[in-house]
Amino acid sequence: xxxQAITRTSPLATWVGxxxxxxxxxxxxxxxxxxxxxxxxxxxxxxGMFIILAVSLNLASGFTxxxxxxxxxxxxxxxxxxxxxxxxxxxxxxxxNLPGWLATIHLDFTVGTFPLGFLTATLIAGLIASxxxxxxGAVLMRLSGHFVAVATxxxxxxxxxxxxxxxxFTRGARTFSNVTPYxxxxxxxxxxxxxxxxxWRIKFSAYGRAMFAQREDVAAARSxxxxxxxxxxxAFVVSAFFTAVAGSLWGHFITSFSPNAFYFDLTxxxxxxxxxxxxxxxxxxVVGPVLITALAEALRRLEDYNQLYGISGISxxxxxxxxxxxxxxxxxxxxxxxxxxxxxxVLRALSFGRRREGExxxxxxxxx
Amino acid sequence: xxxxxxKRLFAAAFVLGILLSLPVLSLAQEGDPIVIGGGFGxxxxxxxxxxxxxxxxxxAVQEINAAGGVLGRPLEIVVLDSQTEPDTTAQxxxxxxxxxxxxxxxxxxxSDSALAFGPIMQEAGLPFITAGxxxxxxxxxxxxxxxxxxxxxxxxxxVAAEYAFENFGPNGYLLTNLGSxxxxxxxxxxxxRFEELGGTLVLEDTFELAxxxxxxxxxxxxxxxxxPDFYFISSLPEDIGPFARQMRDxxxxxxxxxxxxxxxxxxxxxxxxxxNDVYFTTHALMDGENGTEAVQAFVAAYTEEYGHAPENAFxxxxxxxxxxxxxxIERAGSTDAVAIQTALNETENFAAVTGSITFTGxxxxxxxxxxxxxxxxxxxxxxxxxxxxxxxxxxxxxxxxATEAAA
Numbered sequence: 001x002x003x004q005a006i007t008r009t010s011p012l013a014t015w016v017g018x019x020x021x022x023x024x025x026x027x028x029x030x031x032x033x034x035x036x037x038x039x040x041x042x043x044x045x046x047x048g049m050f051i052i053l054a055v056s057l058n059l060a061s062g063f064t065x066x067x068x069x070x071x072x073x074x075x076x077x078x079x080x081x082x083x084x085x086x087x088x089x090x091x092x093x094x095x096x097n098l099p100g101w102l103a104t105i106h107l108d109f110t111v112g113t114f115p116l117g118f119l120t121a122t123l124i125a126g127l128i129a130s131x132x133x134x135x136x137g138a139v140l141m142r143l144s145g146h147f148v149a150v151a152t153x154x155x156x157x158x159x160x161x162x163x164x165x166x167x168x169f170t171r172g173a174r175t176f177s178n179v180t181p182y183x184x185x186x187x188x189x190x191x192x193x194x195x196x197x198x199x200w201r202i203k204f205s206a207y208g209r210a211m212f213a214q215r216e217d218v219a220a221a222r223s224x225x226x227x228x229x230x231x232x233x234x235a236f237v238v239s240a241f242f243t244a245v246a247g248s249l250w251g252h253f254i255t256s257f258s259p260n261a262f263y264f265d266l267t268x269x270x271x272x273x274x275x276x277x278x279x280x281x282x283x284x285x286v287v288g289p290v291l292i293t294a295l296a297e298a299l300r301r302l303e304d305y306n307q308l309y310g311i312s313g314i315s316x317x318x319x320x321x322x323x324x325x326x327x328x329x330x331x332x333x334x335x336x337x338x339x340x341x342x343x344x345x346v347l348r349a350l351s352f353g354r355r356r357e358g359e360x361x362x363x364x365x366x367x368x
Numbered sequence: 369x370x371x372x373x374x375k376r377l378f379a380a381a382f383v384l385g386i387l388l389s390l391p392v393l394s395l396a397q398e399g400d401p402i403v404i405g406g407g408f409g410x411x412x413x414x415x416x417x418x419x420x421x422x423x424x425x426x427x428a429v430q431e432i433n434a435a436g437g438v439l440g441r442p443l444e445i446v447v448l449d450s451q452t453e454p455d456t457t458a459q460x461x462x463x464x465x466x467x468x469x470x471x472x473x474x475x476x477x478x479s480d481s482a483l484a485f486g487p488i489m490q491e492a493g494l495p496f497i498t499a500g501x502x503x504x505x506x507x508x509x510x511x512x513x514x515x516x517x518x519x520x521x522x523x524x525x526x527v528a529a530e531y532a533f534e535n536f537g538p539n540g541y542l543l544t545n546l547g548s549x550x551x552x553x554x555x556x557x558x559x560x561r562f563e564e565l566g567g568t569l570v571l572e573d574t575f576e577l578a579x580x581x582x583x584x585x586x587x588x589x590x591x592x593x594x595x596p597d598f599y600f601i602s603s604l605p606e607d608i609g610p611f612a613r614q615m616r617d618x619x620x621x622x623x624x625x626x627x628x629x630x631x632x633x634x635x636x637x638x639x640x641x642x643x644n645d646v647y648f649t650t651h652a653l654m655d656g657e658n659g660t661e662a663v664q665a666f667v668a669a670y671t672e673e674y675g676h677a678p679e680n681a682f683x684x685x686x687x688x689x690x691x692x693x694x695x696x697i698e699r700a701g702s703t704d705a706v707a708i709q710t711a712l713n714e715t716e717n718f719a720a721v722t723g724s725i726t727f728t729g730x731x732x733x734x735x736x737x738x739x740x741x742x743x744x745x746x747x748x749x750x751x752x753x754x755x756x757x758x759x760x761x762x763x764x765x766x767x768x769x770a771t772e773a774a775a
Contacts (some may be wrong), residue, residue: 039462174549175483256483261454307448308409
């Protein structure tokens with residue numbers, strides 16, 4: 001891998017590019033808020049949540065090649081921990097049977113109109129999930145291939161059984177309800193931006209390159225001094241943090257959920273998005289959710305209109321097969337959307353940028 | 369360039385989405401019908417109860433329109449599929465409200481879906497009548513726009529407990545599916561009422577969602593010194609058939625008792641001769657010959673429309689929910705949500721297929737008679753209709769939070 005490949009030739013152009021993308025997202029959010037349509041806001045909130053989930057799963061699985069089927073377990077923990085913390089005290093007494101110290105904690109306070117308690121609860125949920133990921137990862141990240149997929153699946157099953165049986169904390173299999181709907185577009189896309197930035201930086205850091213190196217060839221990576229365990233565990237823990245954050249956001253959006261919501265369906269939905277977008281590409285993990293969400297919504301309307309219930313599941317499965325056959329690395333592979341190129345186009349149009357004939361920077365090849 | 373291909377895909381998906389939403393959007397402007405929402409899990413885990421409920425609701429709308437509509441206007445129902453997914457359930461609620469301008473809604477036969485759908489209707493200030501979700505806590509959990517067409521689980525569990533205590537004896541066995549709100553609540557209510565009557569549960573056992581092998585439970589049952597007089601199983605539709613079979617194969621011939629989760633064609637299809645001597649509580653017996661007059665008329669109309677008899681009582685509940693709403697709109701004299709809510713609250717002795725519905729007592733859970741069905745020679749037969757002598761309060765399982773250790 002040559003160092004030139006990822007050198008940012010023009011920081012200004014990069015920032016302009018990022019600014020344009022951010023500007024478009026903010027404009028969409030403002031537009032959605034102005035429209036007052038809870039339905040379309042709901043679609044975009046769910047989309048943002050899936051972007052966070054897909055990008056974090058990409059870090060743990062796409063970058064490292066350690067295929068995790070257990071991430072939704074961290075999401076479930078994030079949703080339950082944050083929801084227990086923000087639940088108003090009177091609802092805690094009514095719905096749950098918490099130990100005294102926990103029953104009096106209520107992170108439902110706000111500073112002005114800003115729900116600081118929700119932010120704190122989300123961070124705590126993320127940190128607890130990360131701590132658990134350290135313990136779980138220390139054991140599971142030693143495995144590879146099919147073994148790790150089965151073992152992480154085991155983790156998902158364990159989380160679900162614990163949630164169902166921790167009756168006093170979670171209401172067991174019964175629906176956990178009355179969660180305050182704090183989550184809005186700003187929260188989701190704010191967290192999505194933090195997630196994207198963090199994971200993007202990891203990808204282009206020494207840690208990230210160590211992950212890709214050991215994914216391609218464990219022996220070669222070891223020979224140049226990469227500690228396999230450390231790079232995998234780092235990816236797993238950071239990924240668990242953001243997955244739990246997505247769980248908290250989802251919990252405070254949907255406001256009532258049971259352990260059944262965090263199981264195979266959701267696991268495979270996120271994996272589909274990840275694989276369609278491209279394992280190893282951060283922008284792929286944005287493209288995947290956008291594409292799948294748009295198609296799922298379009299097909300759902302088609303089936304309600306034609307009363308062909310169930311057709312959307314079949315169509316999505318077919319599409320997934322076609323993508324896997326013709327583009328086994330997903331739509332983006334390991335490549336990234338080039339924000340610098342976008343920035344330069346704009347700068348050139350405004351005639352601020354220096355002309356760089358035939359000097360377009362290479363994309364990150366990731367050893368393909 | 370790959371990014372160009374991606375952009376094209378984006379654009380195509382977006383345009384497709386807009387185009388597909390157009391026909392739905394234009395529906396709201398045609399003519400002048402009164403539009404109500406129908407949310408059902410037509411695919412996914414609840415399909416075996418929600419499809420009959422949705423068929424019942426559609427049949428009711430058709431009949432009402434044939435008889436001149438509501439307030440002289442045609443009634444239109446927008447049925448959307450929740451896919452039995454919580455986020456889709458919430459989204460279809462928003463879709464009905466914003467794109468179809470519904471005035472009220474009916475739907476769903478399970479508490480989880482009602483809890484995802486109800487709060488959005490509540491926030492929009494539109495009445496929602498659940499067709500078959502039986503948790504008696506729903507109206508308190510969701511709010512004053514939430515109404516129930518069926519009785520609560522506390523009522524059916526009380527009837528089951530009283531019936532079992534009187535007819536089978538004071539020693540019971542309780543087996544609970546831990547995987548759902550409904551089965552947990554039903555078991556809790558059954559236990560409270562049965563012990564109140566002086567009965568003893570000689571063994572309480574549990575199983576996980578999607579269990580099809582009951583060997584461990586049956587082994588524990590065999591290890592008992594004295595056998596219970598009957599076996600109560602709080603279960604979901606897919607559990608009852610295999611359980612009855614495996615019990616009979618292991619030589620347990622005593623009566624098996626269950627709730628309306630056993631009101632599924634699967635009981636006899638899977639259980640066959642093992643289903644004999646299974647008793648369950650439900651909303652009405654769908655019997656075209658021996659049922660009540662209302663049931664007979666409903667069974668005939670349903671059979672004519674769909675080519676087969678109603679699958680279970682949920683078909684009748686979906687039908688009742690629509691008639692209940694139409695009646696309230698008629699009495700309200702307008703489609704204003706608050707007027708409909710007021711009219712619903714004033715519902716008194718409304719004659720539904722599944723029994724009489726009254727909300728005037730301030731409770732939005734109707735106190736209806738509970739039907740007990742007994743399987744005889746692989747046929748569902750009426751064992752009786754009962755009103756419980758005493759019903760456990762709707763909040764049994766929750767003990768007050770421990771506050772003495774407060775820091």
